[in-house]
Amino acid sequence: MATTMSITELDDETVRSMSIGAVFSDFGGKISSLDFHRKDDLLVTASEDDSVRLYDIANATLIKTTYHKKHGADRICFTHHPNSVICSTRHNLESTGEALRYLSMYDNRCLRYFKGHKERVVSLCMSPINDSFMSGSLDHSVRIWDLRVNACQGILHLRGRPTVAYDQQGLVFAVAMEGGAIKLFDSRSYDKGPFDTFLVGGDTAEVCDIKFSNDGKSMLLTTTNNNIYVLDAYGGEKRCGFSLEPSLNTTIEATITPDGQYVISGSGDGTLHAWNINMRNEVVAWNSHIGVAACLKWAPRRAMFVAASTVLTFWIPNNNSKPAAETGSTNVQAGAQSEQIGQ
Amino acid sequence: MDALKENLAEAEIGSTMESIQKFIDIQRELFHSQIDQLQNVVVTQCKLTGVNPLAQEMAAGALSIKIGKRPRDLLNPKAVKYMQAVFSIKDAITKKESREISAQFGVSQVRLSREKALRFNSCKETEEGVLPTGSEAVIPVEPVPLNSVGPVNSEEAPSCSTHDDSLTCIDELDKHFVENIFCKMQKEETFSGQVKLMEWVLQIQNPSVLYWFLSKGGVMIIATWLSQAAVEEQTTVVLIILKVLSHLPLQKALPEHMSAVLQSVNKLCLYRFSDVSNKARLLISRWSKMFARSQSAKKPNGLRSSTETQNEMLLKQSISEIMGDSSWLSNVYNAEGTLATSNVRKLESPLVLKQLPASMDDFSKKNHLGVSGAHSRERRKVQLVEQPGQKVAGKNSQTTRTVPVSQSRPLSADDIQKAKMRALYMQGKHGKTDSSNGMNEVKSEGLNKPSPSKTSFSRPVSKVPSQPPEEQKKPVILPFKTSNVLEMTVDPKQPVASKESPWEKCQEFKIPWHMPPEIKIDQLWTVAAGESSKEVDVQKNRNRRERETFYCTKQEIPSNPKEPWDREMDHDDTLTPEIPTEQPPDTDSTETQFTHGEM
Numbered sequence: 008m009a010t011t012m013s014i015t016e017l018d019d020e021t022v023r024s025m026s027i028g029a030v031f032s033d034f035g036g037k038i039s040s041l042d043f044h045r046k047d048d049l050l051v052t053a054s055e056d057d058s059v060r061l062y063d064i065a066n067a068t069l070i071k072t073t074y075h076k077k078h079g080a081d082r083i084c085f086t087h088h089p090n091s092v093i094c095s096t097r098h099n100l101e102s103t104g105e106a107l108r109y110l111s112m113y114d115n116r117c118l119r120y121f122k123g124h125k126e127r128v129v130s131l132c133m134s135p136i137n138d139s140f141m142s143g144s145l146d147h148s149v150r151i152w153d154l155r156v157n158a159c160q161g162i163l164h165l166r167g168r169p170t171v172a173y174d175q176q177g178l179v180f181a182v183a184m185e186g187g188a189i190k191l192f193d194s195r196s197y198d199k200g201p202f203d204t205f206l207v208g209g210d211t212a213e214v215c216d217i218k219f220s221n222d223g224k225s226m227l228l229t230t231t232n233n234n235i236y237v238l239d240a241y242g243g244e245k246r247c248g249f250s251l252e253p254s255l256n257t258t259i260e261a262t263i264t265p266d267g268q269y270v271i272s273g274s275g276d277g278t279l280h281a282w283n284i285n286m287r288n289e290v291v292a293w294n295s296h297i298g299v300a301a302c303l304k305w306a307p308r309r310a311m312f313v314a315a316s317t318v319l320t321f322w323i324p325n326n327n328s329k330p331a332a333e334t335g336s337t338n339v340q341a342g343a344q345s346e347q348i349g350q
Numbered sequence: 351m352d353a354l355k356e357n358l359a360e361a362e363i364g365s366t367m368e369s370i371q372k373f374i375d376i377q378r379e380l381f382h383s384q385i386d387q388l389q390n391v392v393v394t395q396c397k398l399t400g401v402n403p404l405a406q407e408m409a410a411g412a413l414s415i416k417i418g419k420r421p422r423d424l425l426n427p428k429a430v431k432y433m434q435a436v437f438s439i440k441d442a443i444t445k446k447e448s449r450e451i452s453a454q455f456g457v458s459q460v461r462l463s464r465e466k467a468l469r470f471n472s473c474k475e476t477e478e479g480v481l482p483t484g485s486e487a488v489i490p491v492e493p494v495p496l497n498s499v500g501p502v503n504s505e506e507a508p509s510c511s512t513h514d515d516s517l518t519c520i521d522e523l524d525k526h527f528v529e530n531i532f533c534k535m536q537k538e539e540t541f542s543g544q545v546k547l548m549e550w551v552l553q554i555q556n557p558s559v560l561y562w563f564l565s566k567g568g569v570m571i572i573a574t575w576l577s578q579a580a581v582e583e584q585t586t587v588v589l590i591i592l593k594v595l596s597h598l599p600l601q602k603a604l605p606e607h608m609s610a611v612l613q614s615v616n617k618l619c620l621y622r623f624s625d626v627s628n629k630a631r632l633l634i635s636r637w638s639k640m641f642a643r644s645q646s647a648k649k650p651n652g653l654r655s656s657t658e659t660q661n662e663m664l665l666k667q668s669i670s671e672i673m674g675d676s677s678w679l680s681n682v683y684n685a686e687g688t689l690a691t692s693n694v695r696k697l698e699s700p701l702v703l704k705q706l707p708a709s710m711d712d713f714s715k716k717n718h719l720g721v722s723g724a725h726s727r728e729r730r731k732v733q734l735v736e737q738p739g740q741k742v743a744g745k746n747s748q749t750t751r752t753v754p755v756s757q758s759r760p761l762s763a764d765d766i767q768k769a770k771m772r773a774l775y776m777q778g779k780h781g782k783t784d785s786s787n788g789m790n791e792v793k794s795e796g797l798n799k800p801s802p803s804k805t806s807f808s809r810p811v812s813k814v815p816s817q818p819p820e821e822q823k824k825p826v827i828l829p830f831k832t833s834n835v836l837e838m839t840v841d842p843k844q845p846v847a848s849k850e851s852p853w854e855k856c857q858e859f860k861i862p863w864h865m866p867p868e869i870k871i872d873q874l875w876t877v878a879a880g881e882s883s884k885e886v887d888v889q890k891n892r893n894r895r896e897r898e899t900f901y902c903t904k905q906e907i908p909s910n911p912k913e914p915w916d917r918e919m920d921h922d923d924t925l926t927p928e929i930p931t932e933q934p935p936d937t938d939s940t941e942t943q944f945t946h947g948e949m
Contacts (some may be wrong), residue, residue, distance in 0.1 A: 013868045030865045032853035036565045045879045064404040067863045076909040087880030088889035108405060111889065114899045123923055135878035138885045151929070158921035163929040177878040200930035222875045265869045296855040311866035314905075318838070323866040342816045 014310060016266040021279050021310065023291040028311070028323035029067035032059070038315040041302050042084040042092075045135065048309065049281075051092050051112075052319060059094060061112050064306060064313075067321050073115050082131040086154060088339035091118070093154075094104070095128035107131075107142055109154060120151055123159045128201035129215075130170045134194065135216060138178030145167030149182055151197065160198060174215035174240070181226070183214035187229070189243070189332050204241030207236060215258050220267040222315055225262050225284065227270060235261045236282055239293045247287045252276040260303040262312060271312055279314060296320070409433060446583065512905070524559045527551075531563065535571050541584045544575050549592045552597055561602050569598070571609040576614045585623055592629045601640050612637065 014021075036055030043050055052058075058080050061070040079097025086093060090113040096106050106124035108117050121142075129142035138154040149163040149171055163169075167185030173194070174180070180197070182190050190201035190215040207214065209227060216229035217242065226238040233251040238244065251259060254275030261272035269290065272281045279300050281290045295314055302315040311323045396402045409430070527550065538544050551568075554560060572591055579587035594617065600608065618630035871877050880886055901907045 012581065013870055015870045015872075016871070026861045027856050027859055028866075030853055030856040030860060032851075032856075048360065065865050072904070073911055074907050074909050078910075082923075086889075087883040087886040090893065091885075091889050110911060111892075113889075113913070114895045114896045115908070118913055119914060119918070122920055123926070136880065137882035149929075150926075155888070156885075157918050159926040161929045162926045163931060165931055171848075175877045184931065192929070197929050198927060200932060200934050201934065206932065208894055221871055221877050238376065258702075265871055279875055283723075294859075296859055297852045306588070306866070308868055309866045310869055316852070319857065320856055323861070323864065325861050326864070 017117070017268060017282065017310060019188070019290050021065040022264075022269055024325040025281075025291075025293070025312070025322045026325045027296065027320045029061070029255065029321035031060075031069065031319040032317075034319065037096075037317050037320060038302055039080070040082045040084075040131075041304060041313060041315055042048045043304060043306050043313075044085045044089050045087070045307055046308075048304075049085070049089055050313060051083055051085060053083035053252060055079075055097075057097075059083065059092065059110070059112070059134070062319075064309065064311065071112055073110075073112060074111075076107075076112070078105065078171075082128050082142075084131050086133055086135045086140075087138070091264070093131060093133065095131055095142065097127070100125075100127065106144065107152070115172075119154075119157055119232050121157055121159070123150055123162075124148065129168060130172075132180070134173050134177050134180075135175055137196050139170040139194070141173070141180060143171045168213045168215065170214050170217050173302065174223060176223060181217050181219075182226070183212075183217055187214065189214065189226075200300060202242070205238060207245070216220055216260055218263055220263045221265050222267045225263065225267060227261055229259065229261045229272075231258060233259055233275055235270065239268060247282070249280070249282060249285065249289075251280070252278075253297045257299055257301045261301065262303050262305045264305050265307060266306050271303060272306060273303050273314065275299055279303070305324055370910075400709070415658075521556075523555050524554060527554055527771050528559060528562060531568070532566060532571075537781070541582070541587050542580075543577065545587055546592050548572075548594050551594050552590075557599060560597075560599055563609075564598060564603050566606065569600070569603055569611055573607075573611045573614050576611075577617070580614065580618055580621065583622065585626060588618065588621070589629070591628070592633065596633060596636075599645050601636065608637070608641075 034054050034056055035058070038052050038054045041050060041052040043064070049070075050062040050064050052060045052062070054060070054185060057074055057076050058072055059075060060072045060218050064067065075094070077099060080094050080096075081097040082095040084093055085091075086109075090259055091109065091111050094108050094110055094318060096103070096108065097135075098304050100106055104122045105120040106128055107121035109119040109121070110116070111118050124142065125146040126145035128142045129146045129261060131138045131140070133143075139160070140154065140259050141149060142151045145168065147165055147167070147169070149165065149169045150159045151161040152162075153160055163182065164186040167180070171181040172181050178194050180194055181193050182192065182201075184190060187207040189205040189207065191203040192201050193199070193204070205229075206209060207303075212230040212232040212234070214228050215231050216227075218227040219225070220227070224240055225246065226240045226243075228236045228238060230236075232247060232252050235251065236248045237246045239246055247270075249270070249272065251272060252275035259273040259275065261270055263270055263284075268284060270283075270284055272280050273295065277295050277300075279293045280297050281292070282288065283290050295312065295316070297316045297318040297320055300314040300316055303312065305312040311321060314320050314322060392402070392404055402408065412433070531550070532545070535547055538547055554563075572594060576588065576591045576595075579591065592615070595611065600611075604610075612634070615630050615633050617661070619627050619634065621627045621630065
């Protein structure tokens, strides 16, 4: 077994060398969301086939599968305990009202129900630092919860589709509202209202995803018409924007690498792209081989990312490949693969 | 009555007997008049509406049931059924039984009296030969056979004993037959005598003699006897007459004779006893087949008198009417045949003499019915389903035959419509909902609408070649089909693009797994990792207490996770604090303690 390398930052070469290292295709439907544990090498997926699966990303193995036929599994995120997740409900919402469920994969038990949302939850985010979490729902509300009690801590009404995200330090959370407005709230005193508002003008589409970089400097926005923007997290200025192919009936996802250097995104034509934020150039584009990647996340502490549609793929750097001669959006993988297979 | 009322009002009730008596009398008269009035009202209502308004009460009275205003006082439906059963016994028993019963009770039946009258009277030569003297009840025999019997008999009567010139070289027995049959037949009035004469006819094998018998109008007499026997339910007579009819070479019979016989035999199809009805149906089908053959054979002759043509037309129409009726009524046939008989009587009122609006399409179809030689009802049904599509196409001779016939008799739009309706009904009745006629309608409507589905058009196309009347529509439909086929081929092309499954594609490009390198995160960034989480300890402890659940096989995994240990009370959502979405007006400059740069 090769010694695990430890790197502090990625470079263009490594990013270009990323290839599929593991494939899991036994899903009975689309994978609707996935999440990494912050510290441990764990990945959890929620799928339209009502399954919640736990994976070991270090060894690319499936640890556990559980089924949730009554409620379904829509959005999912890890809590701080490696066996506990929060999952949003897909089915029977009107009858049960149990829109959010606190599940333990350890003994396959539901620990708590969080009632309040009347419609499907489309955005779910756990605070990085404590037991709070936030949910944004199609009932035009954002709710703040505490894991330990089933009482809602605060509710926020807005128009349009809500998207919520905590920053990586857990001090601020952002809520995207109608009209391209991003409002920032203090995690400890959100009852006072937002302290800042960014306006992402010029794009009338809704923001469907917000991500903060680890260094706190950048904010990544994805809109429903497949444009991604990198904003300055302090002032809200647009640093760069990239336009991807539109995709019908499905949103794409973009992710920032842990070093804050690169943005990886899916596209409506089934390709994956990587851009260098500082250089603002596209470093590489790959064919996802799985169609439009509705879920795309880079692991918090590993040089790998995960792309999922109806198939789950783990992308890892290809250590043995020689980088292609030129940079740019060329499909390098074919060449890299043939060399790899030969060995 | 008003006068009485006035009397009543005026009369003072005195205390004397007479006054009371008078009062009572007036009252009685009043009541009587009221009853009379009520009776008039009820009778009038019954006449106007056809329903007796006092039916319940009268029935109750007949059964001595007290009837009141409460629902349970009304006649028990069971009782009603029993009453009806009693009153309908007349339909259930045979003539023979009714005769026996009435003999027991001393009631004389008509036919019996005739028999008795014959025995007492000498054998007279009567014109009709059938009507009794002095009997009041007239048996409702068919007027047609009788009418035609009359003139034939008047022709034959003088030549009863003369030899027919056409008959040559016949042997002794046959000669005897020829000489005597008609005299005897015309004289014969008793059923038993008729049976004997029929048996005699059956013995004759010489075809020329039989032809002679036919030409002399023997069929008419037989037809009359048949109808009489049917009315009197003389089953033996009926059976033997049917035997005779199948024995005789009726293809040489004159059309007017045949149509008369047809009527009688058709009625027998609904006879009470199945062997009679089956035989009758057999005969009818055979005759229609025979007639169809004779028509095609006669066609080349060309020279026919107008009366002959007319007679043939009548016969054709009677056959078609009968065939049509019989298939219409096949569902109405029941074991008793009582209900059906009444229907048949109604339907046969448009008699042979009337011009029946049967179209030639129907006629040719019904000929095919006969051609199939189906004996039973069930088989006929099956044949009906198959034939209109296939046989009409196959036999050109028949199409040519029908054409000139239709030219001679113009069909009105009404007739065509009726024929189409009838054809539709028959086909629909025999279980084929997507009949060719239905298809015709679909075609005519759907020609302008390009339907995307292949199946709805492929059927009309396959049916089109089998229907000559629809020929003009053929060229229109075929281009449609081709265009549809083109449409169909275009569509499947698109999804064909990726045949490989995603898994296969991924396997192509997959590199062997190795643990991806860790990325160290700058400590200065203070990326949080649940340091302030309390719940993580709670869960750790809980997991220490609990046993981990493992599922070895997929089947073991339950559909749902286990429920929480304790169900908490629902939180009151109205107490949830609302987070404002607008920045507070005075905090823009002052509340900037949380800046990202200091992290």
